Amino acid sequence: MGIPRFWRETPSRYNLIGTKCGSCGMIHFPPRVICPSCHRKSIGKMERTHLSGKGTIVSYSIVHDAPHSFEMQKPYVVAIIELEGGCRLTAPIIDCSPSDVAIGMDVEATFRKLGEQGEDGVIHYGYKFRPAREATK
Amino acid sequence: MKVGIVSYGGYIPRWRIRPQDIASTWGTDGDAISRGLNIRSKSVPYPDEDVITISVEATRNLMKKVQIDPKDIGAIYVGSESHPYAVKPSATVVAEAIEASPNLTAADYEFACKAGTAAIQTCMGMVSSNMIRYGIAVGSDTSQGAPGDPLEYSASAGGAAFLIGMEDVIATINSTISYTTDTPDFWRREGQTYPKHGGRFTGQPAYFKHTLTCAQRLFEEADTKPGDYDYAVFHQPNGKFPVSAGRKLGFSMEQIETGLLVPEIGNTYSGAVLLGLANILDEADPGSRIFMIGYGSGAGSDGFDITVKDEIENIRTNNCPTIMEMVENANFIDYATYAKFRGKIRL
Amino acid sequence: MRDVAIIGVGDTKFGELWDLSFREIGIEAGLKAIEDSGITGQQIDALFVGNMSAGKFIEQEHVAPLVADYSGLSPRHIPTFRIESAGACGAAALACAHMSVASGIYNIVVVGGAEKMTDVGDTQAAEILSATADQEWESVFGATIASLFAMMARRHMHTYGTTREQLAAVAVKNHKNGSLNPIAQYRKEITPEMVLGAPPVAEPLGLFDCAPLSDGAATVVLCPLDMAKRFTDTPVKIAGYGQSSDTLALHDRRDICTMDATVIAAKKAFHTAKLAPEDIQLAEVHDNFTITELIAIEDLGFFKKGEGGPSTEDGRTALNSDISVNTSGGLKARGQPVGATGLAQVVEVVRQLRGECDKRQVDGAEIGLTHNIGGTGASAVVHILRRVN
Numbered sequence A: 001m002g003i004p005r006f007w008r009e010t011p012s013r014y015n016l017i018g019t020k021c022g023s024c025g026m027i028h029f030p031p032r033v034i035c036p037s038c039h040r041k042s043i044g045k046m047e048r049t050h051l052s053g054k055g056t057i058v059s060y061s062i063v064h065d066a067p068h069s070f071e072m073q074k075p076y077v078v079a080i081i082e083l084e085g086g087c088r089l090t091a092p093i094i095d096c097s098p099s100d101v102a103i104g105m106d107v108e109a110t111f112r113k114l115g116e117q118g119e120d121g122v123i124h125y126g127y128k129f130r131p132a133r134e135a136t137k
Numbered sequence B: 001m002k003v004g005i006v007s008y009g010g011y012i013p014r015w016r017i018r019p020q021d022i023a024s025t026w027g028t029d030g031d032a033i034s035r036g037l038n039i040r041s042k043s044v045p046y047p048d049e050d051v052i053t054i055s056v057e058a059t060r061n062l063m064k065k066v067q068i069d070p071k072d073i074g075a076i077y078v079g080s081e082s083h084p085y086a087v088k089p090s091a092t093v094v095a096e097a098i099e100a101s102p103n104l105t106a107a108d109y110e111f112a113c114k115a116g117t118a119a120i121q122t123c124m125g126m127v128s129s130n131m132i133r134y135g136i137a138v139g140s141d142t143s144q145g146a147p148g149d150p151l152e153y154s155a156s157a158g159g160a161a162f163l164i165g166m167e168d169v170i171a172t173i174n175s176t177i178s179y180t181t182d183t184p185d186f187w188r189r190e191g192q193t194y195p196k197h198g199g200r201f202t203g204q205p206a207y208f209k210h211t212l213t214c215a216q217r218l219f220e221e222a223d224t225k226p227g228d229y230d231y232a233v234f235h236q237p238n239g240k241f242p243v244s245a246g247r248k249l250g251f252s253m254e255q256i257e258t259g260l261l262v263p264e265i266g267n268t269y270s271g272a273v274l275l276g277l278a279n280i281l282d283e284a285d286p287g288s289r290i291f292m293i294g295y296g297s298g299a300g301s302d303g304f305d306i307t308v309k310d311e312i313e314n315i316r317t318n319n320c321p322t323i324m325e326m327v328e329n330a331n332f333i334d335y336a337t338y339a340k341f342r343g344k345i346r347l
Numbered sequence C: 001m002r003d004v005a006i007i008g009v010g011d012t013k014f015g016e017l018w019d020l021s022f023r024e025i026g027i028e029a030g031l032k033a034i035e036d037s038g039i040t041g042q043q044i045d046a047l048f049v050g051n052m053s054a055g056k057f058i059e060q061e062h063v064a065p066l067v068a069d070y071s072g073l074s075p076r077h078i079p080t081f082r083i084e085s086a087g088a089c090g091a092a093a094l095a096c097a098h099m100s101v102a103s104g105i106y107n108i109v110v111v112g113g114a115e116k117m118t119d120v121g122d123t124q125a126a127e128i129l130s131a132t133a134d135q136e137w138e139s140v141f142g143a144t145i146a147s148l149f150a151m152m153a154r155r156h157m158h159t160y161g162t163t164r165e166q167l168a169a170v171a172v173k174n175h176k177n178g179s180l181n182p183i184a185q186y187r188k189e190i191t192p193e194m195v196l197g198a199p200p201v202a203e204p205l206g207l208f209d210c211a212p213l214s215d216g217a218a219t220v221v222l223c224p225l226d227m228a229k230r231f232t233d234t235p236v237k238i239a240g241y242g243q244s245s246d247t248l249a250l251h252d253r254r255d256i257c258t259m260d261a262t263v264i265a266a267k268k269a270f271h272t273a274k275l276a277p278e279d280i281q282l283a284e285v286h287d288n289f290t291i292t293e294l295i296a297i298e299d300l301g302f303f304k305k306g307e308g309g310p311s312t313e314d315g316r317t318a319l320n321s322d323i324s325v326n327t328s329g330g331l332k333a334r335g336q337p338v339g340a341t342g343l344a345q346v347v348e349v350v351r352q353l354r355g356e357c358d359k360r361q362v363d364g365a366e367i368g369l370t371h372n373i374g375g376t377g378a379s380a381v382v383h384i385l386r387r388v389n
Helices: A003-007 A010-015 A068-073 B019-026 B030-037 B051-064 B091-097 B115-128 B199-222 B241-249 B253-257 B269-283 B310-315 B323-328 B335-341 C022-037 C063-076 C089-102 C122-130 C145-160 C164-178 C192-196 C260-273 C290-299 C308-313 C330-334 C338-354
Strands: A017-021 A046-050 A054-063 A076-083 A088-093 A106-116 A123-131 B004-011 B015-017 B042-044 B073-079 B105-109 B134-142 B157-165 B171-183 B231-234 B289-296 B298-308 C004-011 C046-050 C080-083 C109-116 C200-203 C215-224 C236-245 C282-284 C367-374 C379-387
Touching (some): A054 C145, A076 C145, A106 B051, A123 B051, B004 B269, B015 B335, B019 B030, B019 B335, B042 B157, B073 B115, B091 B105, B115 B289, B157 B269, B171 B199, B199 B241, B199 B298, B231 B269, B269 B289, C004 C022, C004 C338, C022 C063, C063 C080, C080 C089, C089 C215, C089 C338, C109 C338, C122 C145, C145 C200, C145 C290, C164 C290, C164 C308, C164 C330, C236 C260, C236 C338, C282 C338, C290 C308, C290 C367, C338 C379
Parallel strands (some): A088 A123, B231 B289, C046 C080, C046 C109
Antiparallel strands (some): A017 A046, A054 A106, A054 C200, A076 A088, A106 A123, B004 B171, B289 B298, C109 C215, C236 C379
């Protein structure tokens, strides 16, 4: 994976920055230059916005056949998460046992290593999600 | 206005291993080691955690407690002896992850276990001289002990971050003082995976000499005595050294115990004394006075005389976990899992 | 626009073809199709090749002229096209070829699909396949292709009460059909217990819920329908075609239990064919995972949403039942050489409509459908094929 290809996505991967359509208010992640609902009306009106780091699990899978970069973490959970504000993304669920994960579970964003370009290469960081603190207390 | 702590945050990975589980792998007496070190368990980072992620989590916890604009942070220093990169700063990632970039200075520090306290001193100087409005000092480590080495029973992971400034200070730093010599008690050569140490040489001529001398100099500087303090916190490579040092200086167990986290989480190196301080700040009443001495091999000690202010109540929000909450969120793993998590098994 | 017919089909055996290179499988299927069609190489106007990732699997791009070249067509300098649409390459290539003939630009066109997947290791192959999902916002975050389909399965189970046993019934049926197909990668029947007891890949999906990695090629020859009888007595008409797309990332879909791309492609195909789902006797649907077939038979209109599982478990999609689904064994048992899949489906339906399928023959087969998707459903292509009497 190219260094610049990953580097240019760091604002969204570090800080969940998406866009809000200035026409209809719909939030998109990652940022888009055109709103799929408003088309031409939205051009130039897609504003940067911070997404909530809180959401709920829409669905999930426990991955056993892992890509190389996740080999040390298998089995691991990957989920589709619906964020507060109505936008969805895909992320691993960490800091819990796979058997504790459920559809509808509240989760919150955390900051972890996503991978690296080999032992001597650049390390990539970004969001993963964990059970929400309120949910675990 | 006096310089001090404006906010703070900590982070401890949730995984733990017991000395007994390490000892059973190496054929040693785990109970004896546990008693000898006064360590019941140590924290272990997940494979996707490193000094950068721990520093970011600790710093984000710090930011959650206050309403300051990250753009007002003029400096970020991350102190660690286990930075993921030998060349390429950890601090830039922290800066980006709290959106303090790009108009600030940032650098990584290394001074064995006291790089974090050195970073606090740097921020104090920069704030006091009006170079910056706020500075962030982080001490964080994912320290490594070679398989079978005595260090393996204590070397753990965690970190704490401190926001230093002169406005809305929650604890004033009345004075700070350092004591530094060239004493090679512990080191890691460039390119080596695991650190080496001088065995018993790490004790008397290293930890104790620097910690105790620095403490005496701080008493003189602050014109105080042990009885003037509610809390005392020392660098804690194990559960015995800080207690022994504290007792020698005339502190009681009651003064020492709040800052002593090593029995439950092990030695978090650059994070150790700072996580102890963070735990004290979580519970200290306004007006409390704290005596803190960090230590880093190589060797040196940084001492701090701190007074908690009424403003501490303003940052006691419930939107991030307390240090004790993180200490108690413990999930135990066996040695094989630990070896995998720590990259001791190579794929 | 002219009506278009399929006048010849050919394929290779599917599976781990250690002895054969990409070139060799491409040519084998091509020559068989040409022979089957009764045309000569001199009559070919153009070649379309469906291929997903030769660049990653065999480090060779520019495979369309390569196939023409090794088929001996280089002196003729025919135009060649490579079509990439992830798992839907084959059907998308057919769609492009179909349009070129229907429009009158070409008369006789060869459409091949091929993938050589076993020259790389399993983990690498899975990573190459994961590039058909959203690499930046799914794959980077640890989502494998299997895990994305597993998330559809889990949500389908949550919403409609679909069971693991119903998913297993898809694999059991397709293996049974595959056991009757000479080119299938797996010609062994399996039991529900074997599916349920298989090692997990991406829960709730296990090894037997997943189609294998395969080598293979399939080819068809097209010409205008009004010319077809010159070459063959058994032309098959492309009666309906629909193609559609959707968000690349699964999480951006309206509903992760429905592939809107399939729904829309099917509507278009039925509209052009002037047919309805109940007219379809047999269907080759995309079953890279067991859940994919359940979702497909719902989205194509064969069963109501949520009834794919019970219907399959009740045998309503078995050979010569309500609708014969995946008589070839599907991707699950026939194999899944990605670029070849869409055309292998067409080859199977053509053979069924010609009555050449022996023990797996659908009685009185006249109308069949193929359904080919790319990625997690960001592309979908539906063709309806009809015997010309």
